[in-house]
Amino acid sequence: MLSYAHVRYLRNLLRKPNQIQSLYATSCVNTNVIIYDIIHNKIAKQYNFHIDGDYEGITLVGKAMYILRSDGMLFAISDYEAKDFKLNSYATGIPVNNNEGLCYDTDNNRLLVACKSKLGKGAEFKDKRVIYGFDLSTKKLSSEPVFSFDIATIKAFAQEKKLNLPVRDKKKGTEPIIKFSHLQLQYIR
Numbered sequence: 369m370l371s372y373a374h375v376r377y378l379r380n381l382l383r384k385p386n387q388i389q390s391l392y393a394t395s396c397v398n399t400n401v402i403i404y405d406i407i408h409n410k411i412a413k414q415y416n417f418h419i420d421g422d423y424e425g426i427t428l429v430g431k432a433m434y435i436l437r438s439d440g441m442l443f444a445i446s447d448y449e450a451k452d453f454k455l456n457s458y459a460t461g462i463p464v465n466n467n468e469g470l471c472y473d474t475d476n477n478r479l480l481v482a483c484k485s486k487l488g489k490g491a492e493f494k495d496k497r498v499i500y501g502f503d504l505s506t507k508k509l510s511s512e513p514v515f516s517f518d519i520a521t522i523k524a525f526a527q528e529k530k531l532n533l534p535v536r537d538k539k540k541g542t543e544p545i546i547k548f549s550h551l552q553l554q555y556i557r
């Protein structure tokens with residue numbers, strides 16, 4: 369059974385399609401990946417790779433498991449079902465320091481990495497957020513973002529369509545909030 373000490377540091381839950389028994393999760397503090405058997409209420413498998421960091425994403429591609437560290441470093445377990453696992457790492461060179469979302473784009477055989485932080489300093493970057501692609505054939509990051517978002521445009525659209533957004537209090541009233549915080553991407557075809 370998972371104790372509170374385990375659960376309070378777990379994040380990035382993932383469930384394999386058509387499999388209700390197992391949950392996959394990363395630990396944000398002790399470099400563990402846990403496969404948890406929810407039917408038997410126990411840890412089925414645990415991967416410890418002892419590399420410090422803030423782990424923010426996990427996704428499966430066939431028998432491979434990919435784990436994203438917030439600085440953009442990707443780790444891959446080539447066959448997570450094998451008794452002994454082999455860990456590979458890829459320095460993506462992503463130009464953003466805080467990345468918080470990872471998923472597999474089946475149509476393009478790439479991982480999508482969502483950047484929480486801005487691409488640069490200055491007013492022109494204030495409302496811009498991006499998603500990069502990491503090609504699984506070449507193990508290289510796309511030179512340009514594959515998706516770009518303008519938060520101000522999204523807010524304006526939501527207000528125009530009278531969509532309810534969370535708000536925060538400001539000195540001059542309230543302001544709608546849209547954040548790319550702990551973004552869990554679901555790529556749906």
